[in-house]
Amino acid sequence: MSEDSGARWINCRAPEIVPSRERSMKPLVDLERACFGFRRRTILDDVSLTVERGESVAVVGPSGSGKSTLAAVVATLLRLQSGELRIDGQDVLALRSARLAAFRRATVGVIFQHAELVPTMTALENVALPALLDGADRATAEGRARRLLDEVQLSETDTPAGDLSGGEAQRVGIARALVNAPALVVADEPTASLDGPTKAVVADLLYSRLEAHGAGLLIVSHDVAVASRADRVLRLEGGRLTAQLAEVH
Numbered sequence: 639m640s641e642d643s644g645a646r647w648i649n650c651r652a653p654e655i656v657p658s659r660e661r662s663m664k665p666l667v668d669l670e671r672a673c674f675g676f677r678r679r680t681i682l683d684d685v686s687l688t689v690e691r692g693e694s695v696a697v698v699g700p701s702g703s704g705k706s707t708l709a710a711v712v713a714t715l716l717r718l719q720s721g722e723l724r725i726d727g728q729d730v731l732a733l734r735s736a737r738l739a740a741f742r743r744a745t746v747g748v749i750f751q752h753a754e755l756v757p758t759m760t761a762l763e764n765v766a767l768p769a770l771l772d773g774a775d776r777a778t779a780e781g782r783a784r785r786l787l788d789e790v791q792l793s794e795t796d797t798p799a800g801d802l803s804g805g806e807a808q809r810v811g812i813a814r815a816l817v818n819a820p821a822l823v824v825a826d827e828p829t830a831s832l833d834g835p836t837k838a839v840v841a842d843l844l845y846s847r848l849e850a851h852g853a854g855l856l857i858v859s860h861d862v863a864v865a866s867r868a869d870r871v872l873r874l875e876g877g878r879l880t881a882q883l884a885e886v887h
């Protein structure tokens with residue numbers, strides 16, 4: 639999805655000005671009155687969301703309701719059309735291109751449904767890559783990658799990612815998301831392509847590793863068993879984000 643796709647004329651209220659004193663007390667993710675649309679269609683309509691440091695927040699909702707769009711906005715991969723987004727105190731919308739990419743690399747780890755590893759690189763190389771891009775030397779990057787692969791119980795560190803099973807690839811994806819010690823991890827359907835038992839193993843690792851690293855988590859999941867493990871569950875429907883009623887638990 640490109641930053642420039644989408645309508646500019648969707649009807650949203652103007653963002654409020656937040657005094658700087660209050661900004662320093664803001665949570666890890668502070669999305670305020672966000673609006674985003676594709677062409678004439680509004681996907682996020684005045685959506686506000688917070689994630690505290692170390693907190694996990696799940697978003698559920700019907701297919702097509704905009705969960706992946708919301709995840710991409712919070713991961714700073716899509717730019718809001720109106721509203722405010724602060725991550726770790728940084729006004730993300732004030733950053734452009736190279737500075738935004740550097741901020742994202744250091745602050746946000748992203749986990750995708752199909753892991754999205756580089757298939758020709760080994761598991762170890764995939765995990766080390768974001769650390770190398772962030773300026774770490776090879777020994778440091780590979781040392782961190784080895785420790786994280788050990789944490790997610792992946793011994794096949796020298797196997798090309800294209801040869802890993804779905805569950806193994808997703809464990810590599812979790813390790814890769816954590817390699818730069820991000821304050822925030824955004825996961826979009828991280829267990830959707832896995833079978834039942836593997837799903838449970840990967841979900842266990844995801845929640846336990848994030849807790850161990852103190853990272854905040856925004857997770858989008860169709861899977862009730864996975865979403866209900868989050869500290870809070872929200873529902874996105876009709877462009878609006880609301881607290882999910884108890885039945886997800």
Ligand SMILES: Nc1ncnc2c1ncn2[C@@H]1O[C@H](COP(=O)(O)OP(=O)(O)OP(=O)(O)O)[C@@H](O)[C@H]1O
Pocket residue numbers: 639640643676677681699700701702703704705706707708
């Ligand atoms: N690049 C794009 N251009 C136009 N429309 C798009 C684009 N990306 C997504 N959409 C539309 O935006 C809506 C929300 O899509 P999104 O992928 O965020 O939904 P979702 O809740 O994640 O769905 P699912 O549960 O099926 O993954 C959908 O109707 C989709 O077709």
Ligand SMILES: [Mg+2]
Pocket residue numbers: 705706707827
């Ligand atoms: Mg989706």
